[in-house]
């Protein structure tokens with residue numbers, strides 16, 4: 165994969181999977197705009213990369229911020245070739261009847277509206293270019309249910325719906341839109357979920373997950389980033405509207421763990 169001369173924009177680029185994507189794109193020659201609401205984290209990733217990267221503070225739920233990161237990318241780099249539409253939050257672990265309206269709104273705002281706004285503002289740039297590749301971060305939670313995470317799961321199903329519909333829209337204009345569906349990945353998010361599920365013994369959550377994963381471990385952020393880069397590269401030239409599962413085989417061979425863990 166060679167992204168020399170290409171520009172990548174990554175939301176949620178300050179931490180976890182997005183950070184790994186920023187570092188990966190840069191290692192393969194791209195100039196990178198690191199977008200995050202965590203300004204210090206975005207700046208740290210951009211500094212780690214060096215001259216080929218810039219940080220941009222933005223909240224993906226706000227249309228003005230999204231327009232702002234697109235403008236920043238165009239001002240600094242002149243184009244957007246690869247867009248990793250990645251920022252997301254997990255919300256709380258609780259039965260649906262215990263969700264407040266505000267909990268619902270907060271998760272949907274980042275995970276669905278944020279992805280929608282990213283598509284709405286980045287695609288016109290790619291349409292003008294006549295080329296581009298988008299990867300939305302879905303989840304295996306976009307494929308199957310998980311007890312006590314109903315709104316996160318609904319939000320990730322929505323991401324896959326957006327991916328497939330928009331892929332159909334912009335394919336004729338030379339733009340590909342795909343999704344990655346990570347399973348448990350070793351980032352802050354999975355550690356927070358473990359604390360919520362089992363505050364006294366969070367490590368028991370990893371043990372339970374891992375027992376149900378054929379590869380017997382959590383994935384690494386870099387392993388998701390590798391698939392994101394593949395999907396943005398010419399190697400994936402005939403792939404659009406697809407969803408790539410990166411979960412160590414968990415969804416393919418369910419062990420029932422995700423069903424029992426929530427009770």
Ligand code: NDP
Pocket residue numbers: 175176177178179180181182199200201202205222223224225250251252253254274278301302303304345346347348349350351352353354
């Ligand atoms: P992290 O929390 O490590 O990183 C997410 C980053 O996105 C953080 O820097 C966070 O900032 C930022 N962010 C959150 N909300 C916004 C917002 N409104 N605007 C801009 N930036 C925002 O999580 P992961 O790297 O694990 O998650 C990345 C994506 O991967 C998410 O979409 C998640 O749903 C998905 N995913 C993760 C899995 C996992 O097991 N880790 C599994 C499946 C999918 P802040 O720290 O301030 O919140």
